[in-house]
Amino acid sequence: MLGKTAGGLLWMARYLERSENMARLVETGLRIALTRSSSAEDEWASIIATAAASDRFVAAGHRYESGDAIDFLLRAGDNPSSVCAALTAARNNARLVRTALTREAWEAINVCWMTVTDALKQSVEPTEVPSLLSLVRQQCALVRGAMQGSLLRNEIYNFIRIGTFLERADNTLRILDVKYYVLLPEIAYVGSSLDNVQWETILRAASADRSFGWLHGGEISPAEIASFLIFDSRMPRSLAFCYAEITENLGRMARDSASASTSTGMATDMLNRLRHLSINDVFEIGLHQFIASFIRNNAVLATTIEREFRFYE
Amino acid sequence: MEASANFFNEMQNGSADVRAPYAVYHQWFETEDNGRLLRKAREAEQLFRRTGITFNVYGANDAEERLIPFDVVPRIISAPEWRKLTRGIEQRVRALNAFLYDIYHRQEILRSGRVPSELIVSNSAFLPQMIGMTPPGAIYTHIAGIDIVRTGEDAFFVLEDNVRTPSGVSYMLENRETMLQMFPELFAKIRVRRVSDYPKKLRRSLAACAPAGAAARPVVAVLTPGIHNSAYFEHAFLADQMGAELVEGHDLQIVDGRVAMRTTRGYQPIDVLYRRVDDDFLDPLSFRADSTLGLAGLFDLYRAGRVTLANAPGAGIADDKAVYSYMPDIVEFYTGEKPILQNVPTWRCAEADALNYVLEHLSELVVKEVHGSGGYGMLVGPAASQSECAAFAAKLRANPANYIAQPTLALSTVPVLTKAGLAPRHVDLRPFVLVAPEGVDITPGGLTRVALQEGSLVVNSSQGGGTKDTWVLEE
Structure with missing residues (x-):
């Protein structure tokens, strides 16, 4: 191609x-x-x-x-x-x-x-x-x-999937980035009506309000919301889901061409990191720092893909 | 139907008699409700929009992409008519190829005096860089479009030869698809020859001209000037249908002495470039230095036989409108036969007598620029005002060699569908011809262009013309 x-x-x-x-x-x-x-x-x-x-x-x-x-x-x-x-x-x-x-x-x-x-x-x-x-x-x-x-499920499809999930990961990250402070555990007004609005905004923006409700019943806690959007691989807008897709599609192309792929390695590292961290680790690192660095890495991955597959001269 | 005594109506000429090729269609039409057909016509337009069969209009910024109007009444050609046409077209295309070979080699035809040297040598479409170079199979015009007009039962004329980058074949194919989708019942009643294998044949004939040493399945690519070109849709369409890559200049590079395209896994060599980029823009080192549409060094590789370009650079000299006027001689010179298809009588304004005649009869003639195309820069005498004629006369006097003139032809008509039923409109026909070492192939059908305005003789899409599906009947 x-x-x-x-x-x-x-x-x-x-x-x-x-x-x-x-x-x-x-x-x-x-x-x-x-x-x-x-x-x-x-x-x-x-x-x-x-x-x-x-x-x-x-x-x-x-x-x-x-x-x-x-x-x-x-x-x-x-x-x-x-x-x-x-x-x-x-x-x-x-x-x-x-x-x-x-x-x-x-x-x-x-x-x-x-x-x-x-x-x-x-x-x-x-x-x-x-x-x-x-x-x-x-x-x-x-x-x-x-x-x-x-x-056809060939590289045409792979690039479409990669594009979709790079953008989606970026979108989910931005939703979190703008609202991260309402998800911090030390914020005291848990349960207040103001908080409910904020949480609702986050979940709605990620089309996750219903699915979150399904999985967590009526109980809403900020940690669970953050965890849902970052780690839950059942949720099609979570980072874990997006990165599983990106890694899978990059990996398939790398296997087909049997050549070393920088971007595959990078995406796999990011996915593994998501798989091994817990939400408490993330709060330990700092939610904001975690999100900001993930946004950066997501962008770096995009340019790495661009270079590896020779999009431009 | 409105009667128009002066023009040959291909469906129903003069009296009430419907001509034989249209008999079954006409019968069907009579039983159809005009309202339903008009609805179908609107459906067809929707279909074209969805598919994105559009062309870009130069200089029009508001409506970047437009549809070429499509008329749902087919143009029908009988088997015997088609047989005659194909014999004439094949003869003509062979002559055009032989002429090109000769012009770029021994120039016998110039030595014999049948065609004046200065017409060729000083012509901007003549590429001295091509002298002595023989393309694979000695084929210059891999793809040709021969524009045919009709004025009577047996009167067919060649109006123009197109051997640079003839366009419109995607409309031939899509018009048929649309008709099949909208009127399947008609195709059950009438046996129409297929056009749909054109892309496959195109690929095969391009591959057959691959340079010596190419792979068993040569790599073919279509070179387009890009997404803003008026025919971009067609370029993408043909690449898609041939299973070839659609490349632009900036996708190409020279790698190990081959033309290669930048793929996700490195550079892949190309054997045959079906280029839809004009000669001037192919290679900034050999032609226009400011071109970014081609590839620096492409022409050298071509000359060295490392890549095939279709059509060959320099082929344009054969469809120059001044050279056109010599086509009867050219056909005879190379085939030893009388031309089967006639030329339209043509005055070469470069000649003093002809110029005088043309100036005196401007209001009756069609005057064209020698290098013009697409209906731009031409004067249709009978339709022009006095001041337009006077202005054109000044241009003619200033640069006579730039013009040829032809009588206003009584182009045949085929009816189009209007709110008031059928109404005759003038048409022409562009059959598409493929030339490969194994022979000449003419797809049964072609592009019928139709002037949608009542009385208009200008069929060019850039001037508001439309298209029709063209049916060649089975024997």
């Missing part, structure tokens, strides 16, 4: 994942704004921070309220990570790697892009936001389904 194609596939998947993550953030923010109006401003601020776009948001003169924040995350021209921009980037990459995709996969992405950008041509009325988000979810699910159902 051409290096350029590998890069295009990986970025196509990253942008697809990103657009879904952005939609999920909007959903979380909207939910909180509707149910707890008092803290809405703070919540939008942390959601924009999770999208790694605070500076740009403030610089553009937006205010932390539902209208501005939703428009910014969904479609603003000045936000390169908006749902619209991310889908456009995903589709452009898909066009670049058209020959590596099946017709089903390409058509699904093309239709997803056409449908969503069309629906986002004008600003979205607040009452329309829920149905719009469900449109995005549905379209992205169709794309994933078309890829699952039609792509």
Whole structure:
């Protein structure tokens, strides 16, 4: 496969994942704004921070309220990570790697892009936001389904998976990074209503509220939330899950080519670290330090992959 | 149906008689509801959008990708008509190849005086770098598109030869796919010859021209100028259908004296490059120094026989519009036969008498730039205003050798579907020809372009033309 194609596939998947993550953030923010109006401003601020776009948001003169924040995350021209921009980037990459995709996969992405950008041509009325988000979810699910159902399980698929999980790990890490302080054990107001909002935000942003409930019943403790998002390999947005996928897909390519692979080694080390640490170790290290260093390593892994597989000249 | 006495209507000429090739189709059409067909036509458009069969328009920034309008009424060619066409096209393509070989070797045709030397030697499409070089199999035009127009029952003319990088074959294939999906019942009634094996044949004929010493299954790649090129969709489509890589200049490097592409596991040599990049941009060392679309040193490797380029650089001299006017002589010179397909009469404005005639009859003629394509820079006399004619006359006088003129042809019509039923529109036809050492292959069908505006004779997609599926009937 051409290096350029590998890069295009990986970025196509990253942008697809990103657009879904952005939609999920909007959903979380909207939910909180509707149910707890008092803290809405703070919540939008942390959601924009999770999208790694605070500076740009403030610089553009937006205010932390539902209208501005939703428009910014969904479609603003000045936000390169908006749902619209991310889908456009995903589709452009898909066009670049058209020959590596099946017709089903390409058509699904093309239709997803056409449908969503069309629906986002004008600003979205607040009452329309829920149905719009469900449109995005549905379209992205169709794309994933078309890829699952039609792509050969070869390096094409491997690069798509790696892109998806690099981006997802980054997203989960950012959710944790922005809110880490409410998960620290020494924070005293456990059980207060403020805390519940914060925890709910974290779980919702990671689409983990229901699954957490399933596994932990009604009992919520910050350590369990942190542990769930970092270590629980059953949870498809946890770091452990993402890194198991990345390692598996890198490993498969390394086995096929029977050559030494720096990035495989690196990903495996990161996965092993996740497997051998406990949440108490993480608190020992410092939750924030742990997250910050993982974010850095995730980015280093991405550039290592880029170099190893010759994405660029 | 509207009657148009002056033009040959391929479905139903003059009276109520439906021509034989269209008989079954017409019968079916009569029983169809126009509303349903219009809905189908909208469906077809959706299909094209989903598939992303679009072209990019140069200079249009708002709508970067556009659809070429597709008309759901097929253009139908009978088996005997096709037989005649293919004989003529094959003869012509063989002559074009022989001409190119000769022009870049002994130049017999120039010595004989049949074609004037200055027309070739001073022509920008002539590449002196190609002199003395013989491509594998002595094939220059691996892929050719011969534009054919019709003016009557037996009157077919070649309007243009395209032997640089003819485009449009993806539309031939996708139009058929779309028709099969929308009107399967028609294909059960009418036996239409397949076009779908074109990509396989393309791959086979490219592979057959691989340099000596290539692997048993030569590595073929398609070289595209990139995602912003107007025909990018087609490049990706063909690469995909051939199972070849789609590469750009920056994916290529010279490694151990071979052209190689950067893969995830290092550089892999390429045997045959189906290049959709113009000669000028192929190699900054040999041609335009500012080109970033090609590969520095590519031409040297080509000359050394380390890689095959299709079509051969310099092939463009054969489809130059001034050279076109000599095609009847060229065909005779190399095949010893009379041309089966006629040229459109052409005035070479470089010649004083011809120039005078053209200037006097501008309002009746079509004037084209010798190197122009895509319908740009041409004057359609009958459709032009007086001031447009006057402005064009000035350009003509300033640089006569840059122009040729042809009579306005009474292009045949085929009906298109409109809200009011069928309405005749002018068409042309581009069959696609593959040339390999084993022989010439012409895919039964081609691209029918149709001028969608009533009365318009310009079929180019860049000028608002559309396309139709082209059916060649089984014997």
